[in-house]
Amino acid sequence: MNPDDGDAVVDLVLQGATGPVDAPALRGIEVPPNGVRRIDLARTAPNAQVTAAHLTVVRGRITATARNTWDPLGRGRVTTDFLPADAEPATASLLLGLPAKPAQPTLHLANPGEDEARVSVRFVTKDAVFTPTGAPDIRVAPQSYRAVDLSRLLRGAAAQGVVGIALESSAPVASSVQALVDDDLVLLAPVPPLRRPGAVVVPVGEKTMVLGGAERTGVIHVTAYDAAGKALGDLQVEIGPDRAVSVKPSRRGGRGHRRAPQHLDPGRRVGPGLRREGRAGDAAAAPGGACRRRSRPSGPTSRALSPTSQSSSVG
Incomplete structure (x- = not known):
């Protein structure tokens, strides 16, 4: 556009x-x-x-x-979803909103540079960020693409509570995650950091907002609005480094608005993601607007x- x-x-x-x-x-x-x-x-x-x-x-x-x-x-179900924008390749990326028990979870990596990229994968939960047992050392050749099957890593007790994936790379890479939930397509991309008030339009029905990537301990104010702009409630959510927080903004449909504290330290940031229950979806909010680049x-x-x-x- x-x-x-x-x-x-x-x-x-x-x-x-x-x-x-x-x-x-x-x-x-x-x-x-x-x-x-x-x-x-x-x-x-x-x-x-x-x-x-x-x-x-x-x-x-x-x-x-x-x-x-x-x-x-x-006779499989045809399903369509939109891949949020990954503004630019990065050496550190955070993908939030991973659904529970995804089918065929696949990590997509693209290396547009002239040097080989070595990428490590870590999982994000409400308690910690950790490297799963058996996580591969992923190599992506220069100016090429690679797909990595995450099915083995997202099985068993170790995968319980995982809501995001943190990537670290020796060279900038673009990334996304593709999976299926009940034959419904799910696409995730790195979420941009939120350093000032921002908003996101959320789908109708049950949904969960996932916050992560904080550099320091702090409090996030989350306010949900309906389609007419009426405030449905305000939550204060504590967040800290190396963990994620899942929040249900409201049980009613409409628009969800999130804003950071007015006196937020400039060095502090948080990455937002959205997971819709039942039909898993994803969205990322850019400061001042929803799902845009x-x-x-x-x-x-x-x-x-x-x-x-x-x-x-x-x-």
């Missing part, structure tokens, strides 16, 4: 397990003023292998997201996408 009155131009580069994928049609994509451009990757750049996408804004500004459809063979022409942005062998689109 182009929020400005002038044209915007972007380049989209695909990366596979063996390196960049040739897709000339994805270069010089024009996004009209105050308009939306949708690109069906399955048609524009058909590819049997799993790929990641590196989005660069050449001119103007855009916001972007990836819409992925899981269409299993046979602004790409800047001063540098490229990057993120891992779900398989293009299924139906994926960017818009």
Whole structure:
């Protein structure tokens, strides 16, 4: 989406397990003023292998997201979800909102750099951040993509209470997690830190907000609003480093608003994530808005996408 009155131009580069994928049609994509451009990757750049996408804004500004459809063979249920934006590759990332007992949990990693990246995986619970037994030492080649099956790590008693994944890498990588819950697709991306008041629109029904990534011990004020803007209640939630907190903002549908204390230390931050009960979903709040990313022409942005062998689109 182009929020400005002038044209915007972007380049989209695909990366596979063996390196960049040739897709000339994805270069010089024009996004009209105050308009939306949708690109069906399955048609524009058909590819049997799993790929990641590196989005660069050449001119103007855009916001972007990836819409992925899981269409299993046979009589399986077709399900669609949106992958939140991963603004840029990072050496440390936090993915919150992991559902309990996910099926086919897969970590997607993309390395857009010139050096090999070594990535370590840690799990986040309400009590601690720890390295699971048998966690692999993941290596991602330069300018390539890798998928890691997390099924073995998310089994048994050690996986109980895990609500997020913390990544540390020797080189910047883009990351996401894909899983299924009751045949429903779940997509998670790193949550941006919240250093000042912020908000997120939440789905109707039961949902749980997950807070983590705090640098210091502190208190977060969480206020839930209904669709008419009426406050439904206010909670004060204690949070600290190396753990996560799960909060149910309200049992009623509407909008959820979260804000940090007014006198929050600038060095303190928290990463928010959202998990919807029943049908697991995800969302991340950027300060001052919900589920958004602004790409800047001063540098490229990057993120891992779900398989293009299924139906994926960017818009």
